[in-house]
Amino acid sequence: MDWYTGDSAYDTVLAVAFAFAAFVLVGGLFTQSPYGRFATARLGFNLPPKLGWWLMEIPATVVFAVFYLGGPQRFEPVPLVLAAIWLLHYGNRGWFFPLSIRQVPGKRGSFNISVLAMGMFVTAMHGYLNGAFFGHDYRDQYDTDWFTDPRFLVGVVIYLCGFTLLVRSESIVRNLRDKTDPGSARSTEYRIPYGFGFRYVTSPAYLGELIAWAGFALLSWSLAGVVIFLITAGNLVPRAFATHRWYRERFADYPAERKALIPYVI
Template sequence: MENMAQKFIFPPHSVFVTAMSVISFGAGLYIGFNEIIGKHLQYSKLFNTKIYRSGDQSEAKQPITVPGRVGMLIVYTPAFLVGLASFFLLPGTGLRFFLLRSGLTVNFLKRILEVLFVHKYSGRMGTEAITVITLGYFLGAATAIYTQHLSRDLLEPSVDLKYAGILLFVLGITGNFYHHCVLSNLRGKGEKEYKIPKGGLFNLVICPHYLFEILVFVGLSFIAQTLYSVCMAMGAALYLMGRSYATRKWYLSKFEDFPKDIKAIIPYVF
């Protein structure tokens, strides 16, 4: 079994990498399950402002929030800077290492540019969600790059997946961008209400942008071929599947004419 696994991934080479791999997968599973049962991260349409009370005080306290655009910029910027800094802090050779950190850097730069020029925001974002998501992306990018750096002197897996990874990454980032543009164009100038998205894969699933985001992480895991990158992709997939399930449930509750045959994230399946 071990020999079979080593055909596709670098062998685990440190307790730190193994621990972070378990944490990454476990965190995705935990947050994804919470999304399914209604405990949502505080952003987007699923942001449900809760009232907190301190001790016996009668005054309600609302969670601290920031404008959605500001919150998402905070979320993506540290991970982008980690990718950019890696070219200077961890100089190294090898196509695989170059492709991985380039892919991570491009992915988060794209997200920042979308926040600035594509997405339209109508709500606010809770600081709790900002902290959780920012740490997740920051630690994910930093650990993926560091793990690849540690693998530089190890024997390469016998099955080389990095070129398939490039294709998946390009497909994922392109499809994600396209469907983000479709979402953005749903609202005219000054409009803030939500609408049922149409066009592209929105005719089959309510969260095609999440589907393509999963392809981005799978592509990166194929490029890296490390245990951590595989666990990171699986954790991201579990979270996004939970998020898409919750999103479909939200649309069903808000729109009586929402087509029942539209799935959450996988056409015709889920």
């Protein structure tokens, strides 16, 4: 099967997306995205994390909606279900997650403007590739038989497992900070998270994100899904190892049996 759809604009953006994924995969071997515990002001100023995350994720919702609703297949059953899965993910990632961040009062911004610029580029590209693909069904693969296709069924299970791990892990980290006493040491210092995925790895949220996008690529059976999985891996895999080292250096009592990203492996 040819990789292209026949739509010149779409295929051009898809080719650019794969080139960018290669850039991220290589770049991630040498440096970490400057946000959170790895924040830096050397690449421009930093924003508060709530604002930075929200602005970065907005294009995934807005651009997706524009191109999905502009497609002739937008009201067909399979594209509607795929769009619902998309909205589930970005309802959490683009809206709930930024608004639920417990930012320490008076603490400097930790979301670098360079991350915002690159992130908005990725989410806009991501939104276009999937919104247009679902709304137009370029490959004529999304008839109702897709609901019983093993790729869709297995992909949905994988996606939901990853999404559950992601959301639960983020909840555990969020609740490490004391919202009742924002000035206390409990609210301002990093602490070791425990429970659920943290029993096995340092970054279960990253693992959940990777599993979710792998499932999404399978259930949608699209190169757009493959692209976002590669970009996510290029960003999160090196960051998971850096985070693992950071915790081990900072906490003498850090659980020795805990791996960085994959339980019992690495």
